[in-house]
Amino acid sequence: MSLMQEFTKGIVKENPLFRLVLGTCPALAVTTSVENGLGMGAAFTGVLLASNIVISLMRSIIPASVRIPAYVVIIASFVTMTDQLMHAFTPSLYKALGIFIPLIVVNCIILGRAEAFASRNSILPSIMDALGMGLGFTIALGLVSTFREVLGAGTFLGIQILPESVPAILMILPPGGFITLGCLLALLNKLQKKYAW
Amino acid sequence: MQEYLIIIISAVLINNIVLSQFLGICPFLGVSKKLSSSLGMGGAVSFVLVLSGAITWLVRQYILLPFDIGYMQTVAFILIIASLVQFVEMVMRKFTPPLYKALGIYLPLITTNCAVLGVAIINVQKDFSFGKAMTHSLAHAAGFTLALVLMSGIRERMEDADIPESMQGTPIALVIAALMSISFLGFSGLI
Numbered sequence: 001m002s003l004m005q006e007f008t009k010g011i012v013k014e015n016p017l018f019r020l021v022l023g024t025c026p027a028l029a030v031t032t033s034v035e036n037g038l039g040m041g042a043a044f045t046g047v048l049l050a051s052n053i054v055i056s057l058m059r060s061i062i063p064a065s066v067r068i069p070a071y072v073v074i075i076a077s078f079v080t081m082t083d084q085l086m087h088a089f090t091p092s093l094y095k096a097l098g099i100f101i102p103l104i105v106v107n108c109i110i111l112g113r114a115e116a117f118a119s120r121n122s123i124l125p126s127i128m129d130a131l132g133m134g135l136g137f138t139i140a141l142g143l144v145s146t147f148r149e150v151l152g153a154g155t156f157l158g159i160q161i162l163p164e165s166v167p168a169i170l171m172i173l174p175p176g177g178f179i180t181l182g183c184l185l186a187l188l189n190k191l192q193k194k195y196a197w
Numbered sequence: 198m199q200e201y202l203i204i205i206i207s208a209v210l211i212n213n214i215v216l217s218q219f220l221g222i223c224p225f226l227g228v229s230k231k232l233s234s235s236l237g238m239g240g241a242v243s244f245v246l247v248l249s250g251a252i253t254w255l256v257r258q259y260i261l262l263p264f265d266i267g268y269m270q271t272v273a274f275i276l277i278i279a280s281l282v283q284f285v286e287m288v289m290r291k292f293t294p295p296l297y298k299a300l301g302i303y304l305p306l307i308t309t310n311c312a313v314l315g316v317a318i319i320n321v322q323k324d325f326s327f328g329k330a331m332t333h334s335l336a337h338a339a340g341f342t343l344a345l346v347l348m349s350g351i352r353e354r355m356e357d358a359d360i361p362e363s364m365q366g367t368p369i370a371l372v373i374a375a376l377m378s379i380s381f382l383g384f385s386g387l388i
Contacts, residue, residue: 021367024226025311029219072279072308076272084268099318102271106311108223174217175378182371189363 003128010132017140018188022108026100028177034157037145039093041138043082048110049130050078055118056126071114079105147180148172201332208336210384214312215344216377221312226370235349237296239342246313249278250334253317274317282308
């Protein structure tokens with residue numbers, strides 16, 4: 001597979017949220033506004049990229065029997081760094097994402113990519129894989145949060161686009177997250193059948 | 198006493214870990230097809246959650262804070278949880294092989310279950326005493342099991358329903374979760 005394919009597969013064909021249904025916890029929790037959704041996507045991509053690079057470089061050193069704990073420690077270190085950096089430079093986003101920044105550690109996508117891809121491929125494909133998956137996840141978060149913010153608060157990136165009386169507050173409450181993701185997945189299933197990606 | 202009661206009610210019903218805090222969605226969607234396996238998963242997660250709640254609290258209080266390395270919290274917590282899961286897996290394989298088989302891939306996945314790490318972090322954020330942290334962990338474990346069992350009950354009945362093709366599987370499960378979540382919103386007036 002060429003490098004370009006490694007990059008694009010994460011965006012549509014193997015989109016981590018829409019096709020593999022991984023990483024649903026942050027996808028539901030932080031998508032109450034587009035800003036939070038994209039911020040989460042960026043933090044996630046940063047951690048995935050760094051961990052994929054390190055794991056790919058160390059793949060011949062780490063013994064197979066302790067690989068999972070080793071991956072977890074590598075990922076946790078980068079998450080801690082991201083956590084501290086966001087605390088220092090983007091305090092409002094840090095506050096909005098709250099507990100879900102340390103919880104990037106247990107995001108199934110990152111460990112999944114480490115196990116399925118970075119531990120078997122050299123550094124360049126691993127970088128492309130991480131960028132593609134990260135972008136795919138960010139786009140997915142952006143899509144979910146667009147629906148929720150527009151319908152629930154009547155705004156997009158904080159700009160009022162619907163009259164103030166229209167919004168359905170339910171969409172930014174927890175049930176709105178479940179229902180948006182459920183309908184989006186169903187819609188994508190339908191599209192996929194029709195056009196056979 | 199009243200404080201403890203409030204912690205329990207709020208953790209089980211009002212801030213239910215799955216339906217309003219979005220932690221532990223993967224097993225909630227993955228293992229909720231049969232009542233028996235959802236009970237097993239609920240039990241396994243509860244056990245790990247309570248045990249890790251206790252150990253992470255002690256480690257933070259007596260190792261991380263005295264040495265002033267609070268920033269190592271995430272790394273320390275995830276290591277504790279990973280080794281606990283390994284331990285539970287070994288015990289289950291030895292004593293309850295059918296349950297071990299039924300849970301399959303989801304057992305090692307408890308490590309990456311955000312509910313376990315999430316509760317440990319909330320315990321820290323809220324600055325709970327040991328007793329309160331334990332009550333809080335237990336209540337969240339009960340809330341997780343409750344949500345999982347309710348969900349599997351609904352999904353067992355749904356086998357007979359005629360669902361549009363593109364809604365089958367995960368999409369319909371998410372819509373059910375949304376409806377459950379709406380009904381749990383009704384509890385918010387309790388306190």
